[in-house]
Amino acid sequence: MPQKSKAQSPKLPTPPLPIQPTTAQRASPQSKSASYRLPVEDPEFLHRDEVRGIRLQLEYEKPEILLREWGVRSTIIVFGSARMPSPERARAIRKAAGGELDAKAEAKLQKQLGYYQAAREFGRIASERGGAFAPVDRWRDNVIATGGGPGVMEAANRGAHEVGAPTIGFNINLPAEQFPNPYTTPELTFRFQYFGLRKMHMAMRTNALVVFPGGFGTLDEAFELLTLQQTGKAPLSPIVLFDEAYWRKLINFQFLVDEGMIRAEDLELFAFAESAEEAWSALVDRGLRDHAPPHHHR
Secondary structure (H helix, E strand, O other): OOOOOOOOOOOOOOOOOOOOOOHHHHOOHHHHOHHHOOHHHOHHHHOOHHHHHHHHHHHHHHHHHHHHHOOEOOEEEEEOOOOOOOHHHHHHHHHHOOOOOOHHHHHHHHHHHHHHHHHHHHHHHHHHHHOOOOOEOOEEOOEEEEOOOOOHHHHHHHHHHHOOOOOEEEEEOOOOOOOOOOOOOHHHEEEEOOHHHHHHHHHHOEEEEEEOOOOHHHHHHHHHHHHHHHOOOOOOOOEEEEOHHHHHHHOOHHHHHHOOOOOHHHHHHEEEEOOHHHHHHHHHHOOOOOOOOHHHOO
């Protein structure tokens, strides 16, 4: 009996080579037209008013994805003036004045330098005790986060950086360009176009807030979180205002109660502190969990 031949697989046709565009085609008016660019490769299109909704979504998604990749589940936010001098800046100010300031200027400089040093110390304490060093099922809690700029923001990031903890900077585009301070973790340093999205990222994962003296920006950010808690839009989390004398001179909180603008119990949304250690203790007393082993306490 003759042996049956094995079935042969049909030979598939060789696909044609892709046609490469000629130099003339690449340089044609059609190819060079802005309308021909992919939308993601067209910055002029992405900055049009009509595409603002997409920009807002991207500005939300990028930090959210990267923070999750780093395992950042919660933060401690530190607000305060960008104008507080570092020790290095204080020395430069004195040098520019010929080595010595008048008594009033020196007193002001010393006070502001004290705020910087307290924020720096708080960044260290919170990073050592709050959980930034101790991921649980890959998640980190109570990571120090700031607006990413100079002054108090730099100080809090610096304290965390000096003990090797991750620390976040939520920077913002400003007319006078604000650059990130050198102490934020590079992979956790973000830049925003919209104040609203920046404040949203600050608020949405905060476990606690410490507010140092500051101006319009500090007040804006602090009252944003106070309002969210007062209205029940955000869960209650401890808030500490640093330097009671400053805040009571700046804002007559009791007047707001007396005039019926807020409830008396709204004043319980925050506490005051006079030192970095006192600020940490106030947060813990008001419900923030202290994660560190005893040998980390100083």
